[in-house]
Amino acid sequence: NAGVTQTPKFRILKIGQSMTLQCTQDMNHNYMYWYRQDPGMGLKLIYYSVGAGITDKGEVPNGYNVSRSTTEDFPLRLELAAPSQTSVYFCASSPSAGQGNTIYFGEGSWLTVV
């Protein structure tokens, strides 16, 4: 069972470079999310989407962009990489919202900006 799949697993970027973190889910979930996880800080929501064609900002959207052209895919774009974007990124999806909602996470993408 694939679930939520993220690529790449690891990436080193130079300051100012751009890249896209890919995320796809095969569970036909409407809701998708991007989080970043920093040591001692928990997970912070970057962007989320409630369905194809609809995206919105989370807590920490600056320096990132997303698109949701299909139900399955939710790529995260970094346009001008900065050292502050060194983090572990998690894509996630859920079938619905509200109480009892289960969020399924990918395995994470480790990004280092040097």
Place this chain on the structure above:
Amino acid sequence: TQLLEQSPQFLSIQEGENLTVYCNSSSVFSSLQWYRQEPGEGPVLLVTVVTGGEVKKLKRLTFQFGDARKDSSLHITAAQPGDTGLYLCAGATSNDYKLSFGAGTTVTVRA
């Protein structure tokens, strides 16, 4: 500042001992979830609690939601090395899809 404060930040115990992890906030949550995350993987949902005072048990794990729905605890009885991991609490302050996560408690159970 974290909306959800978890304590302790680190916990190291011997196999067979009990442990409790706390998740506190000044906000009221409509639901609260506990996740466990192992190194190199994403968080995995353990339980969701939605009613104040609710207690849920998952084998040796007991989860409690505070009466006022502002806090929660996770108690592990007779911990095993397989319980080692990062435990995260996450809450929704309204009936939507945006969870706020605590910083996590790293639990290490020594054999």
